[in-house]
Amino acid sequence: MSYSALIHSDIQKKWIKKLDTVKEQFKEKSDYNDIHSRFPYENIEWLVNEGYTLLTLPKAYGGEGATIEDMVIIQSYLGMIDGPTALSIGWHLSVVGQLYEQQMWEPSMLKMFSDEMKNGALVNRAISEAETGSPTRGARPSTNAVEVDDGFVINGVKTFTSMSKGLTHFIVSAYDNAREQVGYFLIPKETEGVEIADNWNMMGMRATESHDLVLNDVHVSKENFVELRSAVGKKPNGWILHIPSVYLGIAQAARDYAIDFAKAHSPSSIEGTIGDLSTVQQNIGKMESLLLSARHFLWSTAALYTTNDGDTQLWNETAASKILVMNQGLEVIDIAMRIVGAKSLEMDRPLQRYYRDMRAGLHNPPMEDMAYTNIASSVLGLFDKK
Known part of the structure; x- marks a missing residue:
């Protein structure tokens, strides 16, 4: 395209x-x-x-x-x-x-x-923990921050720290027992007590090296207590659309590979290439329609953040963008693999990698069940009753 x-x-x-x-x-x-x-x-x-x-x-x-x-x-x-x-x-x-x-x-x-x-x-938030699951579900982190005379001492372990070895700074969530609140602390990578566990061994998005971040008596200054959880998430965050953007791109790559394959693959059992077969053309048409739909929904949602006057809250569009891109993107890759056939499973072809990487996106925020529940609550007016 x-x-x-x-x-x-x-x-x-x-x-x-x-x-x-x-x-x-x-x-x-x-x-x-x-x-x-x-x-x-x-x-x-x-x-x-x-x-x-x-x-x-x-x-x-x-x-x-x-x-x-x-x-x-x-x-x-x-x-x-x-x-x-x-x-x-x-x-x-x-x-x-x-x-x-x-x-x-x-x-x-x-x-x-x-x-x-x-x-x-380079910075990223380090907020997921093995015990709490996705941070978007609101659980209190077990990572703790203890105030001392000249700052805070932080201990804990964070999971899914994407780009861990490439980052220079982490924004770490921790529970301040004295204040009974969750805060965020900016921690430079070279701070004493900061370690990367080197334990990332997942099926998808393997190259992100999203290792555990281990914090052992990490001392940070008071100025580096930069945020409170209560101040985060009060308005839709359009910047989180970077997530479906990436997976839309992966689906596009799978589509492109399947199209090139269909144009070139010519088994001896047929005349021409498999792209001439009506069944393959039906799959290509469906694949392209799904991709077009996902792309235009995501990109139009992003455009709303540019043109919106601020009065319209885009919670539903933002959440739905990720869910729609993921589900339709997975279907696009599935169709692409059907077009290529058994060869799509060969490790020296990228389709199996696209499939594994795409699956990983299901576990990036927002989670599908929470997205649907929140969208339903909005439509039903249930937020107003809380």
Whole structure:
């Protein structure tokens, strides 16, 4: 598919053109990184050096000032090239976009961290824990923060810390027993007591190296107590659309592979290629329709964040975007594998990797059951009764 008809801003054109120049370079080690659960260091290094990590930082802080719509379109393209690279860097883009748009930290901390980013800083939230499940379900973290004279001492273990070995900073959730509240602490990677467990061994998104983050008597200053949970999540966060963007890109890559295969594969049992067969054409038509539907829903939701006057809350559209992209994207990949047949299971073909990476997206927020429940509560007016 050509994105030219859908790209309209200068920043979108700029980055898709730049990513085009490294498309094959980024794909070069995708299979190796997947098999060995190796982080795509070279890809991330290029993105940092080119200033991609400043994409969602506002211009007032020296960033590019990309909108949510810009991010979604560019991240969809990067996801098509290499899913783990896109998901990893997407967490940074999303965190930065929300922090600065909603001014979630003190002005001095926002200024300080924007300067850090200009020197290559990469950040992600570390909030999942084995005992609590998804943090979006509201459980209190077992990671604890104890206040001392000159700051806090933090102990705990965080799971699913995407891009763990590439990050320079972690935003860690911890329970402050004295205040009886959950807070977030900005912790530089080099802080004493910070360890990466090196235990990521999942079926999908293997190259994200989302190892456990282990915090052993980690001391942080009082200024690095940057947020309270009560201040987070009061308005829809469009920046979280980076997640379905990546998986839309992976579905697109699966579609592209199946189309190329159908055009070229010519078994001796037929004349021409399998693309001439009506059954294959039916599958291609269905696959394309599903992809078009998912793309336009996601991209139109992202566009609403750009054009919305602020009065309209986009909770339902945001949650539905992820669910729709995941479910239809999985179906797209399933159809692509049916078109390619048994060869789609060969380890030296990317379709089996796309399938495994796509499955991983089901467990990124928002969770499907919570999304449907919240959408239903909104439609039924149940939130007003709480």
